[in-house]
Amino acid sequence: MAIMGTFAFEEDFLAAAEKLQSSGFDNISLLSPVPLAEAQKVLGLGKSAVRRFSLAGAIIGALAGFALAAGTALVFVLPTSGRAIITIPPFLIITYEMTILFGVLFTLLGFHVVSDLPAWRDRPYLPAANIDRFVVVVEGAAGEQAARAEAIIRQAGAEEIHHVEEDQ
Amino acid sequence: MKWGNDLSTFVEKFRQYLKPGYYDEFDYHWTMTIDLDRCTGCEACVVACQAENNLPIVGEKRYAQNREIKWIRIERYWEGEYPDVKMGFIPMLCQHCDAAPCEIACPVFATYHNQDGLNTQIYNRCIGTRTCAVYCPYEVRYFNWFTYTWDEPLEQQLNPDVTVREKGVMEKCTFCIQRIRLAKDNAKDDDRRRVRDGEVVPACVQSCPTEAMAFGDSNDPEAKVSKMMKNPRGYTVLEELNTTPSIVYLKKAHAES
Amino acid sequence: MFDHGQPSYAEVNKDILSVMLETGPRYWMLLGTTMSVAVIFFFMPWFYQLIVGVGAAGMSRNAYWGTYLSNFIFWIGLSHSGTLLSAILHITNSPWRKSVYRSAEAMTLFSLMTAALFVMVHLGRVWFVHWSFPIPNQMGLWPNFRSPLMFDVMAITTYLTASSIFIYMGSVPDFAAVRDASTGTRRRLYTIFSFGWRGTAREWHTLGWAYTFFAVFVIPLAVSVHSIVSWDFALSIVPGLHHTIFAPYFVCGAIYSGTAGIVTVMYCLRKFLNFERYIGQVHLDNLGKLLLALSLIWSYINMLELFSSWYGGSSFELEALKFKLTGFYAPLYWEMILFCAFVPLLMFFRKFRWSWNKMLLISILINIGMLTERFIIVATSQPRKFLPNAFGFYFPSWIEISITIGSFAIFATMFLIFIKWVPAISIYEVKETLKPLRRDA
Numbered sequence: 134m135a136i137m138g139t140f141a142f143e144e145d146f147l148a149a150a151e152k153l154q155s156s157g158f159d160n161i162s163l164l165s166p167v168p169l170a171e172a173q174k175v176l177g178l179g180k181s182a183v184r185r186f187s188l189a190g191a192i193i194g195a196l197a198g199f200a201l202a203a204g205t206a207l208v209f210v211l212p213t214s215g216r217a218i219i220t221i222p223p224f225l226i227i228t229y230e231m232t233i234l235f236g237v238l239f240t241l242l243g244f245h246v247v248s249d250l251p252a253w254r255d256r257p258y259l260p261a262a263n264i265d266r267f268v269v270v271v272e273g274a275a276g277e278q279a280a281r282a283e284a285i286i287r288q289a290g291a292e293e294i295h296h297v298e299e300d301q
Numbered sequence: 302m303k304w305g306n307d308l309s310t311f312v313e314k315f316r317q318y319l320k321p322g323y324y325d326e327f328d329y330h331w332t333m334t335i336d337l338d339r340c341t342g343c344e345a346c347v348v349a350c351q352a353e354n355n356l357p358i359v360g361e362k363r364y365a366q367n368r369e370i371k372w373i374r375i376e377r378y379w380e381g382e383y384p385d386v387k388m389g390f391i392p393m394l395c396q397h398c399d400a401a402p403c404e405i406a407c408p409v410f411a412t413y414h415n416q417d418g419l420n421t422q423i424y425n426r427c428i429g430t431r432t433c434a435v436y437c438p439y440e441v442r443y444f445n446w447f448t449y450t451w452d453e454p455l456e457q458q459l460n461p462d463v464t465v466r467e468k469g470v471m472e473k474c475t476f477c478i479q480r481i482r483l484a485k486d487n488a489k490d491d492d493r494r495r496v497r498d499g500e501v502v503p504a505c506v507q508s509c510p511t512e513a514m515a516f517g518d519s520n521d522p523e524a525k526v527s528k529m530m531k532n533p534r535g536y537t538v539l540e541e542l543n544t545t546p547s548i549v550y551l552k553k554a555h556a557e558s
Numbered sequence: 559m560f561d562h563g564q565p566s567y568a569e570v571n572k573d574i575l576s577v578m579l580e581t582g583p584r585y586w587m588l589l590g591t592t593m594s595v596a597v598i599f600f601f602m603p604w605f606y607q608l609i610v611g612v613g614a615a616g617m618s619r620n621a622y623w624g625t626y627l628s629n630f631i632f633w634i635g636l637s638h639s640g641t642l643l644s645a646i647l648h649i650t651n652s653p654w655r656k657s658v659y660r661s662a663e664a665m666t667l668f669s670l671m672t673a674a675l676f677v678m679v680h681l682g683r684v685w686f687v688h689w690s691f692p693i694p695n696q697m698g699l700w701p702n703f704r705s706p707l708m709f710d711v712m713a714i715t716t717y718l719t720a721s722s723i724f725i726y727m728g729s730v731p732d733f734a735a736v737r738d739a740s741t742g743t744r745r746r747l748y749t750i751f752s753f754g755w756r757g758t759a760r761e762w763h764t765l766g767w768a769y770t771f772f773a774v775f776v777i778p779l780a781v782s783v784h785s786i787v788s789w790d791f792a793l794s795i796v797p798g799l800h801h802t803i804f805a806p807y808f809v810c811g812a813i814y815s816g817t818a819g820i821v822t823v824m825y826c827l828r829k830f831l832n833f834e835r836y837i838g839q840v841h842l843d844n845l846g847k848l849l850l851a852l853s854l855i856w857s858y859i860n861m862l863e864l865f866s867s868w869y870g871g872s873s874f875e876l877e878a879l880k881f882k883l884t885g886f887y888a889p890l891y892w893e894m895i896l897f898c899a900f901v902p903l904l905m906f907f908r909k910f911r912w913s914w915n916k917m918l919l920i921s922i923l924i925n926i927g928m929l930t931e932r933f934i935i936v937a938t939s940q941p942r943k944f945l946p947n948a949f950g951f952y953f954p955s956w957i958e959i960s961i962t963i964g965s966f967a968i969f970a971t972m973f974l975i976f977i978k979w980v981p982a983i984s985i986y987e988v989k990e991t992l993k994p995l996r997r998d999a
């Protein structure tokens with residue numbers, strides 16, 4: 134059972150979110166049409182774990198890049214232009230490009246892991262949340278808890294309240 | 302200890318791979334000398350090369366477009382003003398540079414330096430970026446702009462030891478690598494370790510009526526080329542580019558006036 | 559920011575999505591035209607060239623690289639402003655970026671694809687192009703990573719990957735908006751495209767971080783891509799190409815022509831998609847100032863290039879320089895100087911910077927100049943290398959000219975398809991620039 138409350142104004146929405154958060158509801162989602170730094174602050178989102186993926190990707194990419202260039206040069210030794218087989222300066226360029234390539238790909242992976250997207254199941258959602266409404270979703274609340282959540286949302290000035298059955 | 306040996310071999314190999322130049326010494330260092338004093342510009346070498354290496358006849362129109370394929374060409378230079386005019390020749394072919402600007406350019410290793418000091422061109426590997434030709438300061442690389450055919454019965458005279466190239470492939474002088482190969486095989490069959498001096502003769506050298514050209518292994522101090530190279534008239538073309546060519550020209554001597 | 563009054567959130571969605579969801583006959587006619595031009599001018603001559611051989615083009619022993627390669631650089635250059643500018647403006651937090659960047663990034667992507675096509679057209683045996691990728695094969699033969707062309711392969715594939723991811727990730731919330739506004743197959747498709755985006759605080763937070771990292775990765779990447787392209791030339795020892803200044807020269811020229819390209823694209827979006835409300839004076843003015851700065855840098859580097867050729871005093875360089883400045887292609891050279899160094903000076907005046915029509919003209923002239931710049935690099939240095947005996951002359955054949963024209967049609971086709979598949983202006987970021995929905999507002 135999920136309760137969704139829609140708000141027309143940002144400050145009402147943020148007030149409701151804060152109230153819910155402080156009342157001990159831990160499974161709340163805050164849907165907004167634009168990124169809101171305040172909403173992220175309410176949920177206590179600080180530094181994202183994505184940055185770890187980026188760093189790991191960049192390091193792996195750098196190693197892989199140099200290994201690719203140097204390793205393949207050794208697999209089949211073909212001297213050219215009187216240069217060394219493992220020629221450092223050009224291989225650093227390959228390393229540079231691969232660092233970025235892997236950094237980007239790992240950041241993408243990190244995004245998917247951290248944001249839990251793509252979503253494999255339907256989750257409580259209102260299309261208006263992507264246009265001009267702010268939506269608070271409280272999930273996993275039942276009985277008295279649900280009633281309490283609903284009261285908080287209504288009190289904060291929600292326009293509408295929806296109840297959605299979650300498919301388990 | 303086995304592992305220790307492996308490691309030291311590995312370290313040694315790795316050092317070698319990091320060394321610029323890579324080769325300490327070529328097995329053979331095929332070198333050519335061209336004595337410009339003897340060159341008459343008769344172009345016999347050009348024709349011999351054409352026959353030996355299956356070079357296509359591109360036709361008048363394509364010749365005018367500067368798309369001919371001549372692994373060796375005679376460049377003519379004029380000095381002075383008419384009527385007091387002098388003409389000089391210089392046969393220009395792939396210089397087989399030890400530090401070749403072309404080799405570094407190929408993304409697919411279609412050209413590389415082999416253990417004989419030859420700048421090789423592997424037609425099957427070429428994808429036709431033409432970068433090598435742009436990088437070559439001697440402009441001795443030729444591109445197959447089209448697939449050329451030989452009219453009957455000319456296809457009968459194609460050399461079976463040399464590939465016929467298709468369109469989109471770069472080609473250039475190989476120092477008649479098929480003859481080098483043959484000489485090496487013969488040397489092996491005769492239980493000799495080395496090819497004898499004068500055993501390999503590229504088509505151009507063979508056909509030169511004035512014997513202006515000499516070809517051989519400059520690693521061998523007794524070889525004819527090694528002696529010719531010591532000639533004070535010797536120079537390499539575009540020396541300032543540091544390509545270290547394998548062709549040494551002997552300057553034309555002028556009487557001091 | 560907004561010339562015609564501030565729209566509401568819902569209006570933003572409606573305005574931008576209507577471009578995607580409502581298609582008139584004019585669009586189909588335009589798409590049909592560009593596609594036919596692309597086929598007739600690009601693909602048919604290319605097909606002919608594939609059968610006959612690259613000899614169908616005008617290249618010869620005088621110039622082994624021709625218009626195909628100069629166009630390749632031109633298109634790569636054009637791709638340089640979109641993603642790079644968008645990334646720089648993103649991390650410097652410039653709000654005027656937000657309604658411009660989506661189309662600019664699309665421009666990056668499509669001109670990069672067009673550039674990649676030109677590599678294919680250029681190759682003698684394009685059917686073996688996969689040999690230049692590091693793919694394991696039974697012969698154990700790998701590409702030559704010491705080759706400047708291999709740097710190119712790595713840089714361009716990385717750039718293509720990174721800029722596709724960059725534009726895609728920036729569009730995910732907008733794909734969700736398309737999903738919500740559509741039905742049927744399109745809805746199902748955009749459900750997949752949008753990954754089931756809901757716009758929760760956590761999703762926004764993660765996207766923001768990831769996006770910033772993409773931006774941080776893309777900036778050095780874009781700079782490296784065009785410097786690597788310049789090394790294709792500069793690492794040769796050909797007089798006229800062997801210049802250390804080439805990397806900054808190319809990077810600067812790339813951003814320059816790319817920014818001019820953005821102005822042209824902005825003009826078209828505004829004019830034909832009725833985005834007057836979102837693309838306003840401030841964008842034009844800022845782009846104009848940027849163009850002006852870039853033109854000054856470009857002129858300076860160009861002067862330096864001539865100066866170092868002349869000051870070096872090598873006879874080969876001097877010959878190449880003489881051919882460039884006074885040879886057959888001298889008129890083209892001076893045209894380039896006029897269009898890229900002098901015409902942009904007009905942007906010192908606000909009258910020019912604030913007029914869409916004048917800016918359109920200037921931006922097109924700049925890109926004509928940049929197209930010829932690349933052509934001159936290719937066509938004046940190669941025929942004047944070292945041996946006077948091999949001095950020659952290069953002139954493109956009709957096939958090369960036709961393929962050049964066709965490439966613009968390919969770009970236009972891809973862009974026309976793009977505006978129907980992706981919101982051409984970022985919906986959520988335009989909303990961010992609006993006043994927030996507050997009770998007191």
